[in-house]
Amino acid sequence: MMKGLKSNYIEIVMGVALLVIGLCLSKFFVNPQGVMLAVPYVCIGLGCGIFGHGMGNYISYKVIKGNPEVKKQLNIDKNDERNIEIANRSKAKAYDIMTFVYVALIVCFSLMGIDMIAILLLVFTYLFVQGYGIYYRCKYDKEM
Numbered sequence: 001m002m003k004g005l006k007s008n009y010i011e012i013v014m015g016v017a018l019l020v021i022g023l024c025l026s027k028f029f030v031n032p033q034g035v036m037l038a039v040p041y042v043c044i045g046l047g048c049g050i051f052g053h054g055m056g057n058y059i060s061y062k063v064i065k066g067n068p069e070v071k072k073q074l075n076i077d078k079n080d081e082r083n084i085e086i087a088n089r090s091k092a093k094a095y096d097i098m099t100f101v102y103v104a105l106i107v108c109f110s111l112m113g114i115d116m117i118a119i120l121l122l123v124f125t126y127l128f129v130q131g132y133g134i135y136y137r138c139k140y141d142k143e144m
Contacts, residue, residue: 022041022045023044
């Protein structure tokens with residue numbers, strides 16, 4: 001169910017290291033140019049995400065470690081067909097609304113005169129997600 005304690009420690013240390021690197025880069029680079037404008041903030045974001053993931057897994061591991069009843073209940077909840085169906089339906093609804101929100105965002109950015117490269121990245125990402133959805137729709141239609 002969960003990764004080992006050692007991998008949680010590694011994630012926590014990596015997250016903190018990336019966070020510190022990002023903070024140092026943003027503090028000590030006086031006049032960053034090009035890619036170096038974004039690198040510190042990418043490091044900070046990744047560091048926070050990896051740290052939070054590792055810490056969450058560590059806390060879950062510690063809570064479950066001494067409590068077999070909680071572990072059994074979590075396994076039941078995780079594998080319950082009703083919970084799986086609820087999760088799948090909520091993902092489907094989120095995907096449906098994301099389709100329209102993403103198009104609205106692309107149109108707004110286009111009207112605002114945002115750089116063409118950024119708009120093209122958004123369009124290609126949107127088309128990739130839509131293609132992914134169509135692929136799995138066809139795959140599941142054949143299976144079921």
